[in-house]
Amino acid sequence: MRILLTGKNGQLGRCFQDTLLNCQHELFAFSSTELDITQRDKVFEITRRITPDIIVNAAAYTAVDKAESEPDKAFLVNCTGVKFLSEAASDLGVPLIHISTDYVFDGEAVEPYTLNNTTDPKSIYGKTKLSGEKVIRSMMTDHIILRTSWVFSEYGNNFVKSIVRLGTERNELSVVADQYGCPTYAGDLAEAILNLCEQYEKNGRLEWGTYHYSGDNPTSWHGFARAILVKANRFQLIVNFPKLNVIGSEQYKVAAERPRYSVMDLSAISRINLMPSNWCKALDKVLIKLNE
Numbered sequence: 001m002r003i004l005l006t007g008k009n010g011q012l013g014r015c016f017q018d019t020l021l022n023c024q025h026e027l028f029a030f031s032s033t034e035l036d037i038t039q040r041d042k043v044f045e046i047t048r049r050i051t052p053d054i055i056v057n058a059a060a061y062t063a064v065d066k067a068e069s070e071p072d073k074a075f076l077v078n079c080t081g082v083k084f085l086s087e088a089a090s091d092l093g094v095p096l097i098h099i100s101t102d103y104v105f106d107g108e109a110v111e112p113y114t115l116n117n118t119t120d121p122k123s124i125y126g127k128t129k130l131s132g133e134k135v136i137r138s139m140m141t142d143h144i145i146l147r148t149s150w151v152f153s154e155y156g157n158n159f160v161k162s163i164v165r166l167g168t169e170r171n172e173l174s175v176v177a178d179q180y181g182c183p184t185y186a187g188d189l190a191e192a193i194l195n196l197c198e199q200y201e202k203n204g205r206l207e208w209g210t211y212h213y214s215g216d217n218p219t220s221w222h223g224f225a226r227a228i229l230v231k232a233n234r235f236q237l238i239v240n241f242p243k244l245n246v247i248g249s250e251q252y253k254v255a256a257e258r259p260r261y262s263v264m265d266l267s268a269i270s271r272i273n274l275m276p277s278n279w280c281k282a283l284d285k286v287l288i289k290l291n292e
């Protein structure tokens, strides 16, 4: 099948390209310079030229703190750009697979967020991603929105790479222990998306709608950092194990408020034949790649 991918140089974009390496599908992958999703004419020109069977949107504005000082830019990519993609997909009559975030929730829950829970993002990034979800739902039926969380991979910038770098540079790290969520390997998310594309190719339809897709084992950022350091030490990426201090969110000064708890209920993904990401196993894989 013909798959059009936006945001090809991001974590998900790169993992998705890797996932398709040994497949028969035709992938048409675009970077932000080749296809800026905020340029409506370009979106229509390219989608009409490629005539894909399905569109996968891996493009997004993901700088959570920076978004607080440039909300218009974040909104333009995460909502207006998504609107243009929805319009173009509708124009061609093809489905759109889109990715959203756990940061659409307020973080006040004490048990996993279900699809019925109210959204109430605290950060500009979360607000713009929620607007993107809403615009898709208002414009087209044939879509899948996968809300994911704490994405890491061997590519780009992410928490795993930050902790490995800090672990090699410093004797001591301090990481927040009062924010809970589920790490997700971008490679597992990429496989899940390919699985959806192939189900669509086979059946001509999917159970359209919004789903939660993440790792299945909740932890705190501190717990995640500890797992990263232990494994990085085992794989000899870090020689001297740094001291890992527990801190509260108020001690880590950042522009954007993060949810205290953003664990998502994953039960609905079995309806679309997906399994959660095994982030512990994937972490080994990523650290081995970082060591090559």
Ligand SMILES: NC(=O)C1=CN([C@@H]2O[C@H](COP(=O)(O)OP(=O)(O)OC[C@H]3O[C@@H](n4cnc5c(N)ncnc54)[C@H](OP(=O)(O)O)[C@@H]3O)[C@@H](O)[C@H]2O)C=CC1
Pocket (backbone or CB within 6 Å): 006, 007, 008, 009, 010, 011, 012, 013, 031, 032, 033, 035, 036, 037, 038, 057, 058, 059, 060, 061, 062, 077, 081, 099, 100, 101, 102, 129, 148, 149, 150, 151, 152, 156, 157
């Ligand atoms: N990273 C995370 O922890 C999480 C991510 N998500 C969501 O998952 C998806 C994938 O995230 P991830 O791969 O980590 O993100 P990245 O930040 O790694 O990649 C995003 C990509 O989008 C591209 N992009 C930015 N603006 C535009 C634009 N106007 N037109 C086209 N492309 C653009 C960027 O290009 P360039 O580099 O040139 O700017 C970049 O390559 C996103 O929707 C994100 O919101 C959800 C939860 C957690």
Ligand SMILES: Cc1cn([C@H]2C[C@H](O)[C@@H](COP(=O)(O)OP(=O)(O)O[C@H]3O[C@@H](C)C(=O)[C@@H](O)[C@H]3O)O2)c(=O)[nH]c1=O
Pocket (backbone or CB within 6 Å): 062, 063, 064, 065, 101, 102, 103, 148, 149, 150, 151, 158, 159, 162, 163, 166, 173, 174, 175, 176, 179, 221, 252, 254, 258
């Ligand atoms: C590097 C570092 C971070 N932290 C804290 C800050 C923050 O509360 C938390 C996570 O830090 P980051 O800034 O790396 O992660 P952040 O950018 O908040 O990650 C988010 O990205 C967006 C795109 C999403 O959609 C979310 O699901 C989530 O993955 O860890 C520490 O306490 N100590 C540290 O040394």
